[in-house]
Amino acid sequence: MTTNSLPPDPNNLWRPNRGLNKRVEQAVIWLFGLFALISVATTFGIVLSLLFETVEFFKDVPLWNFLTDRQWTPLFSNPQFGILVLLSATFLTSLIALLVAVPLGLLSAIYLSEYASPKLRKWLKPALEILAGVPTVVYGYFALLLVTPFLQVFLPQLGGFNALSAGIVMGIAITPLIASLSEDAIYAVPGALRDGSYALGLTKRETIFGVVLPAALSGIVASVILAVSRAVGETMIVALAAGQNPRLGLNPFVPVMTMTAYIVQVSLGDTPAGSIAFKSIFAVGMTLFLLTLVFNIISFWFVRKFRETYE
Amino acid sequence: MTSQSVSPVATEAALRAKNVSVYYGSALAVRDVNLDIFKHEITAFIGPSGCGKSTLLRCFNRTNDLIPGARVEGKAMFHGTDLYAKDIDPVYVRRRIGMVFQKPNPFTKSIYENIAFAARINGYKGDMDELVENSLRRAALWDEVKDKLRQSGLSLSGGQQQRLCIARTIAIEPEVILMDEPCSALDPISTLQIEELMKELESRYTIVIVTHNMQQASRISDKTAFFNAEATESGNKVGYLVEYGDTEQIFNDPREQATQDYVSGRFG
Numbered sequence: 001m002t003t004n005s006l007p008p009d010p011n012n013l014w015r016p017n018r019g020l021n022k023r024v025e026q027a028v029i030w031l032f033g034l035f036a037l038i039s040v041a042t043t044f045g046i047v048l049s050l051l052f053e054t055v056e057f058f059k060d061v062p063l064w065n066f067l068t069d070r071q072w073t074p075l076f077s078n079p080q081f082g083i084l085v086l087l088s089a090t091f092l093t094s095l096i097a098l099l100v101a102v103p104l105g106l107l108s109a110i111y112l113s114e115y116a117s118p119k120l121r122k123w124l125k126p127a128l129e130i131l132a133g134v135p136t137v138v139y140g141y142f143a144l145l146l147v148t149p150f151l152q153v154f155l156p157q158l159g160g161f162n163a164l165s166a167g168i169v170m171g172i173a174i175t176p177l178i179a180s181l182s183e184d185a186i187y188a189v190p191g192a193l194r195d196g197s198y199a200l201g202l203t204k205r206e207t208i209f210g211v212v213l214p215a216a217l218s219g220i221v222a223s224v225i226l227a228v229s230r231a232v233g234e235t236m237i238v239a240l241a242a243g244q245n246p247r248l249g250l251n252p253f254v255p256v257m258t259m260t261a262y263i264v265q266v267s268l269g270d271t272p273a274g275s276i277a278f279k280s281i282f283a284v285g286m287t288l289f290l291l292t293l294v295f296n297i298i299s300f301w302f303v304r305k306f307r308e309t310y311e
Numbered sequence: 312m313t314s315q316s317v318s319p320v321a322t323e324a325a326l327r328a329k330n331v332s333v334y335y336g337s338a339l340a341v342r343d344v345n346l347d348i349f350k351h352e353i354t355a356f357i358g359p360s361g362c363g364k365s366t367l368l369r370c371f372n373r374t375n376d377l378i379p380g381a382r383v384e385g386k387a388m389f390h391g392t393d394l395y396a397k398d399i400d401p402v403y404v405r406r407r408i409g410m411v412f413q414k415p416n417p418f419t420k421s422i423y424e425n426i427a428f429a430a431r432i433n434g435y436k437g438d439m440d441e442l443v444e445n446s447l448r449r450a451a452l453w454d455e456v457k458d459k460l461r462q463s464g465l466s467l468s469g470g471q472q473q474r475l476c477i478a479r480t481i482a483i484e485p486e487v488i489l490m491d492e493p494c495s496a497l498d499p500i501s502t503l504q505i506e507e508l509m510k511e512l513e514s515r516y517t518i519v520i521v522t523h524n525m526q527q528a529s530r531i532s533d534k535t536a537f538f539n540a541e542a543t544e545s546g547n548k549v550g551y552l553v554e555y556g557d558t559e560q561i562f563n564d565p566r567e568q569a570t571q572d573y574v575s576g577r578f579g
C-alpha cells in the first residue's frame with residue numbers, strides 16, 4: 001500500500017481484496033479494449049480496401065459519368081457505368097418493400113403492445129423475432145416460385161423476374177424488424193402517460209395514436225430507417241427474384257438489376273480480377289456503403305433530436 | 312348521468328361510496344368504505360402508506376379499470392348514478408371526473424399541445440389560444456412559460472410539469488378533480504401555489520386530494536377522511552375508513568384514538 005493510505009483499523013472485520021481486484025480489472029479493460037479494437041480495425045480495413053479499389057475504378061471511369069450516364073453496360077467494348085441504373089432498381093425494390101413493411105410492421109407493433117393479451121404477446125413476440133431470422137434466400141425462392149406466379153394470375157404482363165414480387169417479399173422479410181423494434185419503443189412508453197391521457201377522457205384509440213405513438217416516435221422512426229438500410233443492402237431476394245437486367249426506370253413489372261444483384265453477378269461470374277468490370281463492383285459497394293451510412297447517420301441524429309426523456 | 316340536481320345545494324353529494332371494496336386479483340385492498348364527497352368542497356384523504364387511498368380514489372373515475380386484475384365491489388356513485396353500471400362508458404366518466412397523478416406525466420408534446428390536445432379531441436370549439444392561456448394562468452404557470460409555449464412539456468421542472476398537468480386537467484373543465492398526492496414532488500413554493508389554486512378552483516369544482524402532508528390537509532380541506540390498514544389472518548393488509556368528518560373536527564376533536572395519533576404525528 002502507498003504511504004498515504006489510511007491507518008489500518010485493527011478491529012475491522014472488512015478486508016476487501018482490492019489488490020487482486022485491481023489487477024483483474026486492468027486485465028479485463030485491456031481485453032475489452034482489444035476486442036473493440038479488432039472490430040473497429042476490421043471495419044476500417046473493409047472501408048480502406050473498398051476505397052482503394054474505388055479510386056482505381058475512378059481512374060478509368062470519370063466520377064461525372066458514373067453519376068450521370070443512363071446506361072449500365074460493363075461488358076460492352078465501350079462500357080458505360082451509370083450508377084443511376086442500378087440505383088433506380090434499388091430504390092424501386094426498397095420503396096415497394098417499405099410500402100409493405102411499414103404499415104404491416106407498425107400495425108403489428110401496435111397490436112402486440114397495446115391490444116394483445118400478455119399471454120399472446122409472450123408467444124407472438126419471439127415468433128416474430130424468429131421470422132426475422134429466416135435466411136433471405138428462402139424468401140428469394142418464395143418470391144420467385146410462389147409470389148410471381150400468383151401475381152401473374154392478376155397481372156399477365158408481369159415478367160418472370162420483376163421488382164414487384166421481389167419488393168413485396170422483401171417487405172415481408174423486413175416487417176418483423178420494424179414490428180419488433182417499434183414494439184419495443186411503444187411498450188417502453190410509461191404507463192403514467194397512458195393514465196394521463198385516459199384521465200382526460202380519451203379513448204384507447206385516441207390515447208394510442210395521440211399520446212403513445214408520438215412518445216415512441218423516435219424509436220419507430222429509427223426502426224424504419226434501419227429497415228431502409230436493410231432493404232437497400234438486401235441481396236438474395238432481389239438477386240433471385242428481381243432479375244439481372246440493368247434498366248433505368250421505375251417500372252415494377254419488368255426485370256431490373258439492383259446494386260447488390262450486380263455485385264453478386266460479377267463476384268460469381270468469370271469476370272477477370274483487375275478488369276474494369278471487376279473494379280466496378282467496388283465502386284458500387286462504396287455507393288451502397290455511403291448510402292447506408294447516410295441512413296444510419298440520419299437515424300442517429302433523429303433519435304438524438306427527438307427522443308423525449310421521460311422517467 | 313341524468314339525475315343531476317338543478318339546485319346548487321352546497322351539501323349535495325357529488326360522489327358517494329357505498330360499501331366499496333376493492334380487490335387486486337384475489338387480494339382485498341380496501342374494505343367496505345362508505346362516504347359522501349360533497350360538491351364544491353375539498354375533501355382530503357389521509358392515512359399511512361398502503362391503506363388504499365389511491366385505490367379508492369381511482370374507483371371514482373374508473374382508472375382502476377386500467378389495472379389488470381383490479382375489481383370493485385359495492386357502489387361508487389356520481390350524482391346518484393352508479394359509475395360501474397353496465398351502460399356507463401368509463402371514457403365518459405373520466406371526461407367528467409379528472410385526475411392529477413402523484414408523478415407529473417406531461418405528454419411528449421409542446422406545452423401548448425399538452426393542453427390543447429385533449430381539449431381538441433373532446434370537441435372544444437372556442438378559441439384555443441385563449442383556453443391555453445387561461446388554463447395556464449389558473450394553474451399559476453403562465454408567466455413562467457408564456458414565451459416558450461412551443462417547447463416540450465418535458466423541458467419544464469418537476470413542479471412546473473405538475474402545474475402543467477393540472478392546467479390540462481382544468482382546461483377540459485371536469486366537474487370533479489381527483490388529486491393523488493399532487494405536491495409530493497414539489498418544493499414548498501410550488502406547493503403553496505397549487506394549494507392556492509385549489510382554493511380558487513373550489514368554487515367551481517369538487518376536489519378530492521390524497522396527501523401525506525397534515526398541514527396541507529388542515530390548510531385546504533373542508534372534509535377529511537382518515538384511512539388505516541390492518542393485517543388480516545392471511546397476512547396481507549386491508550385498508551378501511553376509520554373516520555370521516557369536517558377537517559376541523561378530525562384534526563381537533565377526533566372520535567378515534569388512531570385518528571388522534573395519526574394527525575398529531577404519534578403514529579406507529
Ligand SMILES: Nc1ncnc2c1ncn2[C@@H]1O[C@H](COP(=O)(O)OP(=O)(O)OP(=O)(O)O)[C@@H](O)[C@H]1O
Pocket residue numbers: 335340358359360361362363364365366367378548550
Ligand atoms: N396495481 C396494483 N396491483 C396490486 N396491488 C396493488 C396495486 N396498487 C395497489 N395495490 C395494493 O393495494 C394496497 C393499497 O395501495 P394504495 O396504492 O391504494 O395505497 P395508498 O394508501 O395510496 O398508499 P400511498 O400513501 O403509499 O400512496 C396496497 O397494499 C398495495 O400493495
Ligand SMILES: [Mg+2]
Pocket residue numbers: 364365366491521
Ligand atoms: Mg397512493
